[in-house]
Amino acid sequence: MAELQFFTGTMDSGKSTLALQTNHNHAARGRSGRIFTSHDRAGAATLSSRLGLQHEAIEVPEDFDFWKYVVGALTRGGRVDYLICDEAQFYTPAQIEQLARIVDELQIDVFAFGILTDFRSLMFPGSARLVELADRMNVLQVEALCWCGKRATHNARTVNGVMVTEGEVIVVGDVEQQGEEPPDVGYEVLCRQHHRRGLTAGRARAVSMIGEPLPFGDSRL
Ligand SMILES: Nc1ncnc2c1ncn2[C@@H]1O[C@H](COP(=O)(O)OP(=O)(O)O)[C@@H](O)[C@H]1O
Numbered sequence: 001m002a003e004l005q006f007f008t009g010t011m012d013s014g015k016s017t018l019a020l021q022t023n024h025n026h027a028a029r030g031r032s033g034r035i036f037t038s039h040d041r042a043g044a045a046t047l048s049s050r051l052g053l054q055h056e057a058i059e060v061p062e063d064f065d066f067w068k069y070v071v072g073a074l075t076r077g078g079r080v081d082y083l084i085c086d087e088a089q090f091y092t093p094a095q096i097e098q099l100a101r102i103v104d105e106l107q108i109d110v111f112a113f114g115i116l117t118d119f120r121s122l123m124f125p126g127s128a129r130l131v132e133l134a135d136r137m138n139v140l141q142v143e144a145l146c147w148c149g150k151r152a153t154h155n156a157r158t159v160n161g162v163m164v165t166e167g168e169v170i171v172v173g174d175v176e177q178q179g180e181e182p183p184d185v186g187y188e189v190l191c192r193q194h195h196r197r198g199l200t201a202g203r204a205r206a207v208s209m210i211g212e213p214l215p216f217g218d219s220r221l
């Protein structure tokens with residue numbers, strides 16, 4: 001039986017790497033797949049992983065119709081065994097419904113990868129529909145970590161190094177690496193407590209460097 005599977009985790013938890021590995025393993029067994037993505041950091045029509053791998057992909061704009069695309073490919077005599085769908089948080093709920101229909105009516109496996117919540121910790125509409133419709137939901141095993149060492153569960157956005165909670169939902173960007181200058185718009189993965197309190201690594205560092213003795217010790221961070 002074909003399945004709609006949703007692989008989710010914070011930014012930088014290995015989703016795109018897993019998407020490329022999944023494609024590799026299925027293709028190595030002679031299965032024929034199609035790779036889709038939307039707004040990848042590496043540019044349009046590319047699925048890229050921070051481990052350095054990348055693959056050509058089909059870009060998914062808002063008006064793209066998965067059902068029409070797959071039925072068209074099959075009608076022209078093509079073979080489609082599975083779909084890899086990266087950055088699925090950016091797909092519309094209607095597109096997620098098309099993916100579920102492809103699984104049910106065409107018996108084609110769909111592997112979708114994406115983050116669950118945006119920088120405000122609200123679900124992306126596409127991810128919410130995936131949670132509602134997926135046969136199986138898998139949380140990535142490699143834990144991305146908050147600066148405090150706890151498992152990171154939330155994606156924070158920073159503008160000039162300061163965490164923000166207002167702005168456009170879609171802004172392509174990357175997590176900052178240690179020691180790097182903060183970019184104009186960047187992201188940082190945090191535990192819930194530090195996301196809720198707006199306490200990024202940079203702010204925690206600044207607070208702990210204030211000369212005055214802290215009334216409650218470091219525990220207030
Ligand atoms: N230099 C590195 N050495 C080993 N692992 C790395 C390195 N750089 C990134 N990674 C791994 O790659 C993961 C990010 O992979 P990626 O597929 O781009 O994530 P996602 O698609 O979830 O944002 C990191 O969590 C880390 O485990």
Ligand SMILES: Cc1cn([C@H]2C[C@H](O)[C@@H](COP(=O)(O)O)O2)c(=O)[nH]c1=O
Pocket residue numbers: 010011012015016039040041114115117118119120155156157169170171172173174187
């Ligand atoms: C939280 C959040 C993220 N984005 C963007 C930033 C990146 O370009 C992608 C996530 O990619 P990754 O492979 O999972 O690292 O999403 C956004 O547009 N809006 C947000 O709120």
